Amino acid sequence: MVKAVLSAVLVLAIISSTIAKYIPKTGKRIPQTLSRGWGDQLIWAQTYEEALYWSRSRNKPLMVIFHLEDCPHSQALKKVFSENNEIQKTLDEDFIVLNLMYETTDKHLSPDGQYVPRILFVDPSMTVRADINGRYSNRMYAYETGDISLLISNMQTAKKLLKAEL
Amino acid sequence: MVKAVLSAVLVLAIISSTIAKYIPKTGKRIPQTLSRGWGDQLIWAQTYEEALYWSRSRNKPLMVIFHLEDCPHSQALKKVFSENNEIQKTLDEDFIVLNLMYETTDKHLSPDGQYVPRILFVDPSMTVRADINGRYSNRMYAYETGDISLLISNMQTAKKLLKAEL
Numbered sequence: 001m002v003k004a005v006l007s008a009v010l011v012l013a014i015i016s017s018t019i020a021k022y023i024p025k026t027g028k029r030i031p032q033t034l035s036r037g038w039g040d041q042l043i044w045a046q047t048y049e050e051a052l053y054w055s056r057s058r059n060k061p062l063m064v065i066f067h068l069e070d071c072p073h074s075q076a077l078k079k080v081f082s083e084n085n086e087i088q089k090t091l092d093e094d095f096i097v098l099n100l101m102y103e104t105t106d107k108h109l110s111p112d113g114q115y116v117p118r119i120l121f122v123d124p125s126m127t128v129r130a131d132i133n134g135r136y137s138n139r140m141y142a143y144e145t146g147d148i149s150l151l152i153s154n155m156q157t158a159k160k161l162l163k164a165e166l
Numbered sequence: 167m168v169k170a171v172l173s174a175v176l177v178l179a180i181i182s183s184t185i186a187k188y189i190p191k192t193g194k195r196i197p198q199t200l201s202r203g204w205g206d207q208l209i210w211a212q213t214y215e216e217a218l219y220w221s222r223s224r225n226k227p228l229m230v231i232f233h234l235e236d237c238p239h240s241q242a243l244k245k246v247f248s249e250n251n252e253i254q255k256t257l258d259e260d261f262i263v264l265n266l267m268y269e270t271t272d273k274h275l276s277p278d279g280q281y282v283p284r285i286l287f288v289d290p291s292m293t294v295r296a297d298i299n300g301r302y303s304n305r306m307y308a309y310e311t312g313d314i315s316l317l318i319s320n321m322q323t324a325k326k327l328l329k330a331e332l
Contacts, residue, residue, distance in 0.1 A: 022254035050268040088188035
């Protein structure tokens with residue numbers, strides 16, 4: 001009986017050591033999410049190329065958020081943004097969404113410089129909507145926590161798609 | 167007493183309706199991870215630009231995996247790849263990692279075409295290591311489940327960094 005139990009323990013030990021998943025020396029990590037806290041229920045594009053592809057093929061405007069984890073303005077905006085049901089619902093139903101912590105090589109996404117937080121809209125015709133901006137003349141695409149209703153209004157503007165010019 | 171309970175219930179109902187998180191009509195979703203199953207414990211770059219930046223600044227080679235969710239070859243490779251502790255440990259300690267489902271605009275990442283699964287190595291000098299390939303002459307950067315030891319050997323080659331040419 002003792003032998004049988006020992007064998008079973010040994011077999012289990014061998015199996016678990018074979019299938020045990022890798023764990024870093026510094027301890028188990030929580031897998032990174034694509035949402036990064038900007039809306040866990042939204043389906044986020046990974047890259048700008050992917051986002052443009054989805055935007056064109058589904059004929060939905062794209063919202064691109066530039067932010068940084070160690071920027072308090074980004075964090076504050078993220079909190080109100082992710083907790084605002086109107087924003088989340090509208091984005092889920094009518095937009096393609098992308099959040100980035102690194103700049104792309106496309107200069108159209110930084111019409112007045114690279115800063116965070118910064119929100120740009122792109123039409124399915126692949127036109128960056130530089131005409132849709134916030135309330136700060138020195139950082140045209142920045143939004144603060146008090147600017148949520150302007151952001152929602154800008155989302156409505158972005159939903160009115162540009163007509164393809166022939 | 168009844169009034170007090172009712173008031174408390176009402177207050178709770180108001181609070182919960184205000185802070186309730188957005189849930190899509192189709193039901194709650196599991197947040198997407200950046201790993202997409204290729205190694206939940208690894209720290210994945212989101213974009214190629216970000217991966218190149220990390221590779222240069224940390225002087226570590228970059229592994230780029232191209233794959234698709236609906237490709238059985240990608241799925242089979244992902245299973246053995248994510249369960250292989252040697253691969254996961256080496257990647258975690260010595261590499262920058264990026265997995266992509268959409269092609270980038272950089273043609274150096276598709277030396278013999280765009281197919282999946284496909285694994286490319288990039289040196290911290292930003293040189294795509296087209297010399298590090300698998301065993302199929304018609305798809306030089308493809309790996310199958312039986313090619314894991316070749317992949318590990320290729321990772322060792324990638325770790326021997328190219329010297330900066332003056």
